[in-house]
Amino acid sequence: MNGELREQMRKGLASPICLTWEITYGCNLACVHCLSSSGRRRPDELTTEECKALIDRFREMSIFYVNIGGGEPMIRRDFFEIIEYATSNRVGVKFSTNGSRIDKEAARRIASMDYLDVQISIDGYDRASNDAIRGDGAFDMAITALSNLKEAGFATPKISVVATRESVEHLDELDAIANEYGAQLRITRLRPSGRGIDSYSYLNPTQSQQLGLYEWLSGRSDVLTGDSFFHLSPLGEPLDGLNICGAGRVVCLIDPVGDVYACPFTIDENFKAGNIRGQDFETIWQESPLFQSFRESEGPTSCTSCSAFASCNGGCMATKYFTGLSLDDPDPDCAKGHGANSVNLRSEATLISINRSPRRRELTLKS
Amino acid sequence: MNIAISKEFSYRKEEFGGLFYNFNTRQLLLAKSKITVKLMDKVASGQWSKDEIVEDQALDDFTPQSIQAALDQLIEKGILTYDNDVPLVFEASEEKI
Numbered sequence: 001m002n003g004e005l006r007e008q009m010r011k012g013l014a015s016p017i018c019l020t021w022e023i024t025y026g027c028n029l030a031c032v033h034c035l036s037s038s039g040r041r042r043p044d045e046l047t048t049e050e051c052k053a054l055i056d057r058f059r060e061m062s063i064f065y066v067n068i069g070g071g072e073p074m075i076r077r078d079f080f081e082i083i084e085y086a087t088s089n090r091v092g093v094k095f096s097t098n099g100s101r102i103d104k105e106a107a108r109r110i111a112s113m114d115y116l117d118v119q120i121s122i123d124g125y126d127r128a129s130n131d132a133i134r135g136d137g138a139f140d141m142a143i144t145a146l147s148n149l150k151e152a153g154f155a156t157p158k159i160s161v162v163a164t165r166e167s168v169e170h171l172d173e174l175d176a177i178a179n180e181y182g183a184q185l186r187i188t189r190l191r192p193s194g195r196g197i198d199s200y201s202y203l204n205p206t207q208s209q210q211l212g213l214y215e216w217l218s219g220r221s222d223v224l225t226g227d228s229f230f231h232l233s234p235l236g237e238p239l240d241g242l243n244i245c246g247a248g249r250v251v252c253l254i255d256p257v258g259d260v261y262a263c264p265f266t267i268d269e270n271f272k273a274g275n276i277r278g279q280d281f282e283t284i285w286q287e288s289p290l291f292q293s294f295r296e297s298e299g300p301t302s303c304t305s306c307s308a309f310a311s312c313n314g315g316c317m318a319t320k321y322f323t324g325l326s327l328d329d330p331d332p333d334c335a336k337g338h339g340a341n342s343v344n345l346r347s348e349a350t351l352i353s354i355n356r357s358p359r360r361r362e363l364t365l366k367s
Numbered sequence: 368m369n370i371a372i373s374k375e376f377s378y379r380k381e382e383f384g385g386l387f388y389n390f391n392t393r394q395l396l397l398a399k400s401k402i403t404v405k406l407m408d409k410v411a412s413g414q415w416s417k418d419e420i421v422e423d424q425a426l427d428d429f430t431p432q433s434i435q436a437a438l439d440q441l442i443e444k445g446i447l448t449y450d451n452d453v454p455l456v457f458e459a460s461e462e463k464i
Binding site: 004005008013014015017062064065090092114115 | 374377378379381382383386388390395397399
């Protein structure tokens with residue numbers, strides 16, 4: 001990315017480039033790494049009219065697109081009403097789904113819309129490895145959805161894969177699934193938030209696997225990453241993307257009850273900037289002291305003297321926070337190994353639990 | 368024919384210039400030149416023909432030739448397009464007459 005644009009983004013933009021909007025905590029699955037600990041719908045989730053009013057605000061603020069998720073967003077009865085309202089107002093929509101509600105009819109409806117992109121979550125290259133993380137039947141649901149989208153002529157859906165100790169060993173197989181269904185692979189970093197707090201220690205790729213992931217991604221500009229591996233950029237040529245933490249600068253998250261957080265990985269009171277029911281969203285974005293503090297930050301104090309600082313800018317804030325580190329510490333998975341000392345000092349007891357609707361499942365690893 | 372922002376692009380102004388987002392390629396582009404930002408502001412403000420844009424007094428820092436060249440470049444890049452669905456302003460006037 002253009003260095004000048006990056007510097008402007010570091011200082012924050014007048015509006016987000018995009019934001020993540022979780023429209024429900026309700027979900028028919030209970031994935032072991034779910035960032036929002038979703039499961040049960042909350043009674044005070046935004047109504048259809050509140051959602052539309054918020055979309056009006058997105059349009060007025062010229063937010064380019066929203067990443068709609070949850071929970072499983074498609075379980076809301078007004079799901080299509082919401083996304084059709086957004087796209088008809090030229091607010092682009094990408095939505096993340098487990099695919100369970102994409103039958104043939106839904107696929108045709110999706111394929112007929114402009115400004116719409118779909119991400120189907122798959123976390124394993126086969127039924128056993130995927131369902132160990134996402135639950136029984138999840139792999140077949142996702143594949144059926146991809147098949148329906150292909151049949152309906154939807155161009156290039158995304159297959160969204162969280163990088164885990166298991167999945168990073170099968171990236172080529174996952175890519176082959178994407179190719180089979182005319183989809184594009186998108187790999188994102190595992191964060192220790194939500195139910196991911198419990199699974200992080202055994203799912204997070206090892207340091208050597210992260211090196212392998214960087215090498216694999218370096219040769220694959222066709223694979224999307226959501227800019228989530230910038231902590232690995234010091235290993236060589238920076239990966240595509242902004243390569244800084246965009247929280248409160250160019251992105252944020254709105255949760256199902258209208259709380260505004262710094263990013264999708266920081267659903268925690270300490271990262272809450274306001275609530276759209278009590279304040280105007282644009283005012284929260286532009287004036288919240290929390291977001292302003294991020295925009296004024298020059299980076300973690302432990303990192304600014306590092307020779308690789310320009311490549312990674314100190315890494316992921318959420319990963320530090322939920323592993324009990326200070327925001328001024330290096331990323332726990334720092335590619336230069338600077339995070340290891342900090343991590344060794346913390347104990348499991350410092351992990352912060354934020355579960356709102358606990359539907360924890362024990363992971364059964366594939367033998 | 369009026370000039371419009373292409374369907375696959377979105378544009379907004381920031382303090383430091385203009386930002387384009389391409390829905391197809393998912394690319395974010397920075398517009399720094401003053402003429403591009405002013406042109407985009409003009410296009411985003413309503414329906415204008417090429418001649419009207421070139422003659423706009425708000426753009427009088429620039430020569431008609433440079434405005435024309437910048438418009439052509441934005442059209443060539445696919446950011447701007449001729450909006451055939453929008454009736455010409457003078458045609459609408461003629462109908463009313």
